[in-house]
Amino acid sequence: MYREGSFYHTGKWKRRKSCKLRFSSESLWEPSYLKAKCKELGLEEEYLRYQIRLMISYLRVFFVLNIIVTALHCFVIIVFTNYKHSLIVDIPFFLVPSAAILLCLSINFFEQFVLRHRWVMTASSIAATIISVSADIGKCAYHYNWTLNNTFDTYNLCMIYMFLPITSLVLAVSLGSLVSLAYILYFLYCMAYMRFYSGDKEFGLATVDVFHYLCFNMLGMFFRMMNDALVRSSFLDRHQFMMEELWLRNARRQESMLLNSILPPQIAKSLQKSIKERIIETDNGLMFQRSRVHFSSLMAIQIHPDVSILYADVVNYTHLTTTLTVEKLVQVLHDLYARFDMAASMYKVQRIKFLGDCYYCVAGLSEPDPDHAICAVSLGIAMIANIQEVRKKRELNIDMRIGVHSGNLFAGVIGVAKLQLDIWGFK
Structure with a gap:
């Protein structure tokens, strides 16, 4: 219930009442709608530039994480490996591919070059993925480690879906699927090899976890779709904010020109300040008479x-x-x-x-x-x-x-x- 003169009777309440959320219209913020809205406003090209800048910032985070992971892995090998002679092989297996990956992806930091030649992002991402997967499988094959764990295959999939500058969802999913297929084929090769030489027919029947890769690729696809929707939504909000800011700035300029054409500048400035204070007081639900008194007191x-x-x-x-x-x-x-x-x-x-x-x-x-x-x-x-x-x-x-x-x-x-x-x- 409302009362005369209460908060619910003010204009502020009416504005809040008119701005109530309509959950039935939330479907308008689906990825398909957001993409169509960008094309309708002619912002698709600007959005791609915005997305590339964001991916470059993600890549900076990946550089730091990759350096930390490589350093920790080398530290663990040095401290806990009993066979010191294997350090000569294991350390380069981590340091050299890691350095090659960073060197390959560093070209994306030349923003203007990448904006002109966008194929560079895809090419460097594919090259970095090939280097990482080849080094991981090669290390295991060198040590005859036929039971590959899920550490670096998961790391490589995370790298593809979260950090690599791949703007296309189809390309990211394709690259993640090919990496998963490469690990599965390696597992199958290991199973066939061990069954042929050891005669152990039960060996490796549970090691090829196809569902692990299937679920992880589905998770990566979902992450990419949600991230694209959030980025598009924030981009459209930012564009609307900038347009409203430009409109407001232009309105203020026109207001100032209008006042200066009617009133002297020294009076117009105090009048503009008084009008702003009056609007703030009205939005805060204060009495109009109070703002009138305050407004008229400035007119000296x-x-x-x-x-x-x-x-x-x-x-x-x-x-x-x-x-x-x-x-x-x-x-x-x-x-x-x-x-x-x-x-x-x-x-x-x-x-x-x-x-x-x-x-x-x-x-x-x-x-x-x-x-x-x-x-x-x-x-x-x-x-x-x-x-x-x-x-x-x-x-x-x-x-x-x-x-x-x-x-x-x-x-x-x-x-x-x-x-x-x-x-x-x-x-």
Whole structure:
């Protein structure tokens, strides 16, 4: 139940209520949808670049892990091996392939080269896999170790599915399946060899664990699919965030340009700050009256010394209102004041407002200018030329009185809901 004035009655609750999760639409974030969304937005190429950069970062982690694993393995061999003469063979069997793998994969760190020649990632991954698997099987064959354990075959499969820079799921699964097949064939060869020479018909019947490789490849496939979905989702979220950030930055720039065209910069800055605080207070569920009081307290009157004000009003405006229709009179004033605005912008004079047939503006208000009087007089001369053009164009007997005065004035913004810059106390 809700109560009047409670949290549930505020706009914030309404926004939260409208943003409730809809679990029935979660299917939209499946891999097929994410891939179609990237193609729809034209981001597939950018996503591939993003994926390559991520894989290069994964490869850096693999380099560290591979060095640690190789060092630990060599340490265990040195400490716990009883036959010291075998160290001459075993240590190179680990160090040389490990160094060759790292050297082969290090080409992927040249990002720009890899982005131009993407086949390099696949070629280096296949070469690294061949080196690792060949070294593992070769070491076992050299020692006549026919009961190969599941240490380095699992390590090689983890390397393929988790760390190697292979962007294609099909290629990763194919490479993992070929590696599994190579180990299975080696096991079968070992079984046949031992049965032929030892006559032990029961030997090795349980060593070829096909289901081990089948399940591990399925696990690697699942990891690749889920990782691709997560990466695509984060990529789309990041793209949306960047687009919203650009839109917000552009909106702020337009807001600043709009305020600066209406208000002096020193007033516009304090106004923008006040608007932000007002939005934050509204989002926090504070009373609107409180934000109004806080907002209006910032609107202080400012003194502007050494400025020039220009007044211009239409001569015999009452006669024009009786001889012209309302639409034609508004068109004449719009044409005239539009020309005045362009001339005011050229001479850095800020228009304050229209008062019916009166147009008045101030020079030196937005930025202090020692030549404010010259700017105001130059604007008045430009206005005379504009009046003559409008009179000739519309065939009207129209004229204006223009006056310029220099001195000090008080200026400020009045109102809360609808702001208006005005000046008072010119002296």
